[in-house]
Amino acid sequence: MKFRKSYLAIPLSLTLLASAGGAVSAHNLEPSNPSVETPSSDLRSSLGHLLSEHAYLAAEAMRKGAEGAKDFDAAANALNDNTTDLTAAIESVYGTDAGQQFNEMWTNHIGFFVDYVKASGSNDQAAKDEALSKLDNYRSDFSKFLETATGERLESSSLADGLQMHVNQLVGAFDSYVKGDYEKAYQYERESIHHMHMVAKGLSSAISDQFPEKFHETMAVTPAADLRAHLDHLLTEHASLAVTAMQNGIDGSEDFEASAGALAANTKDLAAAISSVYGDEAGKQFENMWSEHIGFFVEYVKATEAGDEAKKEEALKNLDSYRGEFSKFLETATDGRLKSGALADGLQMHVNQLVGSFDSYAAGDYEKAYEQAREAYAHMLNPAKGLSGSIVDQFPEKFAINMPAEMPKTGMGGTAEREMPFEMLLAGLFAAAGITAMAVRRKVEKN
Template identity: 35%
Template sequence: MIQPLHRASRKEHRPAEKRTRHVFQGEFNVATTQGGGAWRRRRVRTPGLRPGADIVSDLEPCPKASAPATASQAADLRVRLDYLLGEHLILASKATDAALGGRNDEFAAYGDLLNQNGTDLGAMIGAAYGSDAQSRFNQIWSAHNGFFVDYTIGVAKKDQAMQDKAVADLSNTYVPQFSDFISGATGLPKDAVTGLTKEHVLQTKQIVDDQAKHDWPAAYTDVRKAYAHMQMIGDAVAPAIAKKNASKFPGDPTNKGVNLRVSLNQLLQEHLYLATAATGAALGGRSDEFQAAGKALNDNGNDIGQAIGSLYGTDAQAKFNQIWSAHNGFFVDYTTGVAKQDQGMQNAAVANLSNAYVPQFADFISGATGLPKDAVTGLTKEHVLTTKAVVDAQGAKDFRASSQKDRAAAQHMQMIGDPLAAAIVQKLPQRFS
């Protein structure tokens, strides 16, 4: 049996300078721009998502002359690379968690997603450097995933020799091969790439060690640390790729507006994956892991809330936290209802999400940013539905479906982060010049 799930008070107001601690806090913790200027429909091609796939946003503001552009082909490259690298880390940690917990179907499902993520990364390399480079990257990256599987199996079996062999393969094969490849392709100093790559190996190894010991507070702290480190890699590599291939990736990938876009997208993706880690642990009866994942989720929300306060002040942050705390409680109710097989509780939670949270959140964001209310409402409803779908599949123990829905829900977060970042920069251009 899982421990009872507790939710934050829906009427709670806390000073912005104190860290808020709401279960499932942090979803859209962004109060964005007051809208001036026209709005345009923008189609963004995202390499590595699906072959030929486009993401369409109806919320992209035409930037004012003084506002830096958050969208360009170079910026899109950086956003997508950071997104996929962060996703790699999260999917890997979910796979190793399942493997060490003996949840074989869940491990296989997340392993397949991890491979798909690697294929998407390879497609980005291919778009920049051609098919030979893509094949070479895929070879190196796939081997690195395999070495981590070997390490995890060694830990599960308490086979020190197997662990040592996997670490040696990662250190003496993957690190130099990856560093040679990236340095040669981008012109980045090999020593710098080597240092970043070694750190990724050490941090991922530490997560596996934490999981094996069931030290869940350490595991989720280390997941967040390793996730943030993946952005350090992407932030170095993407601008270097754009510089080497300026005709393919024109634009500025490093202005302050793009920095905001990257930060929001990374935090929103992290939120979704931490939320589903928490619900998966709760529904699986892993109470200690649920508590640790919930704390990591709260910390993620605090980070987004601090971004709100730094841009819009404490009143906007407090108002957002009021709405968001209620939404957190509604999802706690829904997860508890699924765990108890209480259809009435589930229905009440869905009604609260649909009839209280969605309109309140849409009013808040639209009023703060000038974004069209109908479009914000649609995105908010879709987030609720995609997250609910993950919980339903987890409750049914359909891990193939839950993992796929997990990734789909996380990818949807960029549909929210992109227009919010653009609106913030349009509203406060002087903060991003």
């Protein structure tokens, strides 16, 4: 496993070792001064990043295993590197012994998925059942581990139910893929990625409640943190689905259309989030530009397949024009809170990472391809934080909602049962943002 880049994960120890001096009550700080950048929100974002990336890489490795693909080892190594990063995160909170326990159980459960893939390849139903049985034992043991680690803030029975959902989603994605039901396979994969953000929500809420002084008495579940987590989810998922679609495109894979469809569905979800804040017209502008930039990546893939250097350069030129226009759109929408120059630089990094991963894949350098794919996944946390922070700063009163003090012990969603859904919360912004949306349209049209 060559890939060991610590910047991919925000070390939880940086948050835990932060000085508690000047800490104030979350009930006083967050309702009146909502922010996406709190120690607890950072914790949730870091866990959401690594846990959802696990789901993405696990689905990818299982799919590559079924194909007997040349890049299977590289995909598996990337998944193992994600485990290393997750282990470091657990160690930074609970110590080396707990980290080692986590690593052993987490690595074993990945192995059981691999056993299931191998058994499917040899049509060995008994071996498949044995793998599922081992996964069942794992979820029980792992649930008890987390219940104990969090001082019973997370309940093992609820955790076990959530882990069963994780198993069902990954196995469902794999089984659907093997059967040729590619649309359902990617539907399962997207559900799995989203589900792991819910796991991060519950775990970060438990940890911040367990060590309140280390997290400056802030909460992992607030309207502002929910917004950041939602954009974390959709933007990182965009990167993963783009990587997969581009690989499928150059390979001429049968599941290319399904992977492209999943990427388009992610775009719809992102556009809905923008619409809920800035109105339908702004959401449509976003969707058009975002879809267009995906199209330019597709053109680059096609040009690579055809060996047409001129077309590849044209696609890159179009991506360069897109990032300038899109950056101006977001700067206008956020009333200058996001600066177009910095946004354009970030978008260039996004382009470089996706194109770099694809070029490495096409050249057969699979280790580098997955290294760059992980970089692309992690990078999207930056625009998620920037955009969510700008929205909260723009409409602070809409995110200054008193949250329930008691944390239910679901283990999967923090205050999911009592929390206002993201879409419902942001729908309330529509009326307040009406004037802003009109201004956005006028300014964008003028520019």
